[in-house]
Amino acid sequence: MNLRDLRYFVALADTGHFGKAAERSFVSQPTLSAQIKKLENYLGVQLIERQPRRVTLTEMGARILPLARRMLQESDEIVALARNEHDPLSGKLKVALIPTIGPYLLPLVMRKLRKQLPRLKLMLYEYQTQPLLDKLRAGDIELGILALPVPLDGLEARELYQEPFTVAVPNNSPLAKKSSVKVDDLGGETLLLLEDGHCLRDQALDVCGRIEARESEDYRATSLETLRQMVAAGLGVTLLPELATRGPFGSGQGLTVKHFSRPVPSRTVGAVWRKSSARGDAVHAICGVIEATMKEVKK
Amino acid sequence: MNLRDLRYFVALADTGHFGKAAERSFVSQPTLSAQIKKLENYLGVQLIERQPRRVTLTEMGARILPLARRMLQESDEIVALARNEHDPLSGKLKVALIPTIGPYLLPLVMRKLRKQLPRLKLMLYEYQTQPLLDKLRAGDIELGILALPVPLDGLEARELYQEPFTVAVPNNSPLAKKSSVKVDDLGGETLLLLEDGHCLRDQALDVCGRIEARESEDYRATSLETLRQMVAAGLGVTLLPELATRGPFGSGQGLTVKHFSRPVPSRTVGAVWRKSSARGDAVHAICGVIEATMKEVKK
DNA sequence: CTACACCATAGACGCCGACTATGCTTGTAT
DNA sequence: ATACAAGCATAGTCGGCGTCTATGGTGTAG
Numbered sequence: 001m002n003l004r005d006l007r008y009f010v011a012l013a014d015t016g017h018f019g020k021a022a023e024r025s026f027v028s029q030p031t032l033s034a035q036i037k038k039l040e041n042y043l044g045v046q047l048i049e050r051q052p053r054r055v056t057l058t059e060m061g062a063r064i065l066p067l068a069r070r071m072l073q074e075s076d077e078i079v080a081l082a083r084n085e086h087d088p089l090s091g092k093l094k095v096a097l098i099p100t101i102g103p104y105l106l107p108l109v110m111r112k113l114r115k116q117l118p119r120l121k122l123m124l125y126e127y128q129t130q131p132l133l134d135k136l137r138a139g140d141i142e143l144g145i146l147a148l149p150v151p152l153d154g155l156e157a158r159e160l161y162q163e164p165f166t167v168a169v170p171n172n173s174p175l176a177k178k179s180s181v182k183v184d185d186l187g188g189e190t191l192l193l194l195e196d197g198h199c200l201r202d203q204a205l206d207v208c209g210r211i212e213a214r215e216s217e218d219y220r221a222t223s224l225e226t227l228r229q230m231v232a233a234g235l236g237v238t239l240l241p242e243l244a245t246r247g248p249f250g251s252g253q254g255l256t257v258k259h260f261s262r263p264v265p266s267r268t269v270g271a272v273w274r275k276s277s278a279r280g281d282a283v284h285a286i287c288g289v290i291e292a293t294m295k296e297v298k299k
Numbered sequence: 300m301n302l303r304d305l306r307y308f309v310a311l312a313d314t315g316h317f318g319k320a321a322e323r324s325f326v327s328q329p330t331l332s333a334q335i336k337k338l339e340n341y342l343g344v345q346l347i348e349r350q351p352r353r354v355t356l357t358e359m360g361a362r363i364l365p366l367a368r369r370m371l372q373e374s375d376e377i378v379a380l381a382r383n384e385h386d387p388l389s390g391k392l393k394v395a396l397i398p399t400i401g402p403y404l405l406p407l408v409m410r411k412l413r414k415q416l417p418r419l420k421l422m423l424y425e426y427q428t429q430p431l432l433d434k435l436r437a438g439d440i441e442l443g444i445l446a447l448p449v450p451l452d453g454l455e456a457r458e459l460y461q462e463p464f465t466v467a468v469p470n471n472s473p474l475a476k477k478s479s480v481k482v483d484d485l486g487g488e489t490l491l492l493l494e495d496g497h498c499l500r501d502q503a504l505d506v507c508g509r510i511e512a513r514e515s516e517d518y519r520a521t522s523l524e525t526l527r528q529m530v531a532a533g534l535g536v537t538l539l540p541e542l543a544t545r546g547p548f549g550s551g552q553g554l555t556v557k558h559f560s561r562p563v564p565s566r567t568v569g570a571v572w573r574k575s576s577a578r579g580d581a582v583h584a585i586c587g588v589i590e591a592t593m594k595e596v597k598k
Numbered sequence: 599c600t601a602c603a604c605c606a607t608a609g610a611c612g613c614c615g616a617c618t619a620t621g622c623t624t625g626t627a628t
Numbered sequence: 629a630t631a632c633a634a635g636c637a638t639a640g641t642c643g644g645c646g647t648c649t650a651t652g653g654t655g656t657a658g
Binding site: 329333 | 614618624
């Protein structure tokens with residue numbers, strides 16, 4: 001069966017006239033005639049009664065007509081659905097961010113994202129790097145924002161911005177008063193870190209690898225906020241990504257945030273998506289907005 | 300858009316594998332691949348994400364999938380509807396009979412019709428000849444049972460049986476006692492007739508045309524039953540079709556039914572339908588049953 | 599009775615969808 | 629690390645279906 005035949009049939013039922021139905025269907029009369037006959041043949045039922053001056057439906061034709069109409073309407077619905085949302089920058093898009101980026105980056109970019117990509121409905125999730133990559137590969141999410149590099153198998157990545165690390169120290173620490181802090185100055189300090197699974201933990205260890213800072217064995221923070229509390233309590237120092245020290249998250253309450261002097265250690269924040277993803281346009285649009293926002297923020 | 304493409308799409312969504320979907324659809328893998336691509340192109344939307352080891356739906360694909368399924372299901376419904384009732388001897392069939400035949404013929408044939416054509420749902424109507432022919436031509440009914448001949452424009456007819464006329468006389472009439480009655484014996488009698496529009500009226504006038512029976516001016520019966528009452532009341536005599544004198548409609552209650560001696564006047568009862576009707580098979584099946592029944596009855 | 603309206607049939611043609619063969623990319627195994 | 633296997637895309641070819649124009653056949657109207 002063919003949708004085209006159903007269209008012919010409906011046109012014929014509407015006009016009651018082969019010639020008019022053919023005209024309305026933009027085909028010749030013999031074409032429509034033959035296709036109707038073929039449809040009848042296929043169904044094994046006569047749909048149309050060819051009366052001399054008029055064409056009417058048989059009982060079976062009358063029963064099939066509303067079904068045919070519904071099918072055609074649904075076919076139009078599919079086309080409309082696809083064509084209307086044909087815009088690649090519309091529809092739902094599932095985005096995941098790692099915990100050390102999400103809460104600090106989103107406030108900066110969400111308003112701009114909503115404004116510049118108003119038809120894109122972002123579904124936001126928060127996963128650590130490994131689960132994020134798993135869900136990305138499984139197709140559960142479309143885009144991940146995390147710290148690069150990560151192993152890319154079938155994935156594509158785009159760097160978004162460099163995020164310097166800062167060091168958070170208790171107010172009473174000697175470091176708090178230094179005008180400039182170098183990585184080497186952290187020698188001998190107790191280093192507070194996030195629990196396993198957070199990439200920031202590995203990045204911090206990497207930054208401090210060469211020096212003699214010892215990690216506290218007793219505490220493994222579950223979030224940057226608890227980590228901040230621990231520093232303020234004087235239990236040690238920690239590295240914080242710069243975005244986590246902005247706005248309401250800055251110094252204060254027993255804690256001082258110091259920027260490193262050059263060479264400033266940093267991490268690369270980027271976007272990751274499946275190479276096969278159908279949402280490449282939307283992904284790059286989002287990346288563009290984030291990049292632009294971060295360039296402004298740096299100024 | 301093509302239903303075939305939707306079938307391919309659904310198969311692909313079900314299997315998540317081009318090769319398997321092609322196999323399930325009984326086509327080669329490149330064929331299915333190309334048609335899916337064409338469908339995506341037509342809709343202007345990517346439906347499928349081709350991941351290396353697996354095929355998944357895009358968000359738009361997931362939204363379209365249920366619509367596609369519904370369409371295919373409805374297409375199957377149409378086919379099932381047509382194929383199941385593909386039997387020409389099934390479905391509704393609207394049949395009209397004239398008032399002087401219906402009430403007397405139907406009791407004789409209905410049981411046999413129901414038995415031999417059990418899947419045919421007869422919708423019965425009663426109209427006088429002219430309205431019956433009008434409704435037949437208009438397509439409101441499919442089959443008419445009436446007295447032939449009638450003007451056949453685009454109609455087809457089939458004779459079913461000969462129905463002799465009988466004469467109904469009051470018990471106290473001299474005719475009631477005669478062993479045989481000829482048409483000429485009706486000379487001088489008051490002839491009671493149905494009102495205008497009933498063909499039986501014209502047939503009776505035709506039978507009695509040559510003789511000197513005068514029609515009663517005061518009464519025009521609206522049905523054979525009132526006519527019978529009028530005869531029993533001694534107001535005159537009338538012609539009755541034989542079927543209207545059988546079983547519960549015979550002599551009695553002040554009325555005697557006399558058969559004519561040869562040559563017996565009669566009328567031809569037949570079936571009429573549109574030449575273009577799609578229900579020729581059913582019509583002829585019904586005619587066959589009526590014919591057979593009437594042959595048995597005559598014995 | 600002739601002319602017209604209207605659907606069906608005939609014959610030709612172009613395009614779509616099908617196939618086989620092969621290429622390309624990715625993941626896997628030795 | 630290299631070779632193989634899996635899996636979808638591409639290339640090239642072919643047949644059939646849907647389309648057209650021209651014409652036939654039938655019923656209606658003037």
